[in-house]
Amino acid sequence: MIISSPVPAPGPWTAAAMIAAIVLTSTTGEVLTAAAMKSVGDLDEIRAHSGMKGAIRAVVTCPLFYAGVSFLAIAFFALLFAFNHLNLSLVAPASASLTLVTNAVAAKFFLKENVDRRRWTAAVLVCIGVYFLAH
Amino acid sequence: MAHERLLPRQYMILGLVAVCAPLGDTCLSRGMTSLPAISLAHPGTLIAAVFTPWIAFGIALLIGFFASYLTALSWADLTYVLPATAFGNVIVALLARFWLHEAISWQRWFGVALITLGVGFVAQGPSSTERPACEEQPALGPEESAVQIEEEQVR
Numbered sequence: 001m002i003i004s005s006p007v008p009a010p011g012p013w014t015a016a017a018m019i020a021a022i023v024l025t026s027t028t029g030e031v032l033t034a035a036a037m038k039s040v041g042d043l044d045e046i047r048a049h050s051g052m053k054g055a056i057r058a059v060v061t062c063p064l065f066y067a068g069v070s071f072l073a074i075a076f077f078a079l080l081f082a083f084n085h086l087n088l089s090l091v092a093p094a095s096a097s098l099t100l101v102t103n104a105v106a107a108k109f110f111l112k113e114n115v116d117r118r119r120w121t122a123a124v125l126v127c128i129g130v131y132f133l134a135h
Numbered sequence: 136m137a138h139e140r141l142l143p144r145q146y147m148i149l150g151l152v153a154v155c156a157p158l159g160d161t162c163l164s165r166g167m168t169s170l171p172a173i174s175l176a177h178p179g180t181l182i183a184a185v186f187t188p189w190i191a192f193g194i195a196l197l198i199g200f201f202a203s204y205l206t207a208l209s210w211a212d213l214t215y216v217l218p219a220t221a222f223g224n225v226i227v228a229l230l231a232r233f234w235l236h237e238a239i240s241w242q243r244w245f246g247v248a249l250i251t252l253g254v255g256f257v258a259q260g261p262s263s264t265e266r267p268a269c270e271e272q273p274a275l276g277p278e279e280s281a282v283q284i285e286e287e288q289v290r
Contacts, residue, residue, distance in 0.1 A: 030213060037208035044144075044210065059205065076197075077181055080163065080190075084173045088164040092157075096224070100217055107213045114264040119214045122253040126221045129249030132242045133224050 010085050018082040022075055022095040027102040029071030031110050036064035038111070097130040141262055145210065148203050149219040155200035157223035162193030211262040218254045225250050 010018070040046070040058045047055040059065055082091045104123045108115040141149075166189030173180045184190055207216045225247045231237040 030217075033205070034208050034213040037205055040209060042210045043206045079160075080167055080181055080184065081173065081175075083164050083167040084170065088161075088168075092160055092164070093224075096221060100221065103217055104214050111213060112264070113212045113214055115214050116260070118256050118260045122218055122256040123214070125249045125253030125256065126218050129246040129251075129253060130221060130224060132246030132249065133228060 015086055015090070018078070018086065019091065019094050019098065021078045022082060022091075023098045023102055025071050025075035025078055026095070026099050027106050029068050029073075029075055030099075030103055031068075031106045032064055032071060033068030034107070034111055036062045036068055039064060093130045093133060097127040100127050100130075141211075145207070145262075148207050149216070151203040152200060152207055152216065152219050153223040154226055155196045155203065155223075156220050157227045159193045159196035159200055161227070162189050162196060166190035166193060212264055215257055215260075215262050218250075218257045221250055222254045 036059075037043070040062055043055050043058070046058050050058075079091070079095065082095075100123050104115055104119065107113040166187050167184065169189070170184055170187070173184070185194065204216065204220075207219070228239060228243055228247050232239045
């Protein structure tokens, strides 16, 4: 039987560092994955042409995909670690809303996406919405 | 190929993205909070946590999310797909209110309204960025590239 020892709650800076680690690794992973999927092409069309095996082969033979997945895996374990020390109501909305903003910035500069006023407005609305949803 | 308007099948993929992510996160949270505190000095315990039932179920849901997410990213922009993931929070709030009969504060309803508004904003626009024709060509496989090089040499 494992007996859990009482662990002091992390301070605000430690909590911020945990959330920042999730946001940075998650953003890097998502941008790399999006770049990989853009280079692969429309998966629905590939599946219609070459079947499910062809679609899976197209994804797993893309080196960028592995770089993206590696960062997403680091983000996943950072999330698990944060869940173990902080409340879900803090970690989930904080990391989700901050990741939305950092992804919009990264998508504009690295993926050259057309992040117009409509998308910026949406990112900010969703960000504030997630904050209110957690309180 | 860039689609201005999405097909019903593509909306279904975005729906899976929205539903699987928050449900998976909730399962992970439930699993991790039931475990004793994990220290960075023992990273192996994080790996062992993956095989507990709640976390394993959460991971299964997140695999479903990831497959849908990759498919969506292949025909839509990252900044179009991401609000769909946030819309999952709205689905969870609605399930909590009407299925579990939980009380939802006005702040949460306000949050739900803002996220819905934000997703509505993005959904009205194009799903992918228009690019010049030369950038839209899919990446060629090694055999196709070799054929293309030979054709250019013949010319």
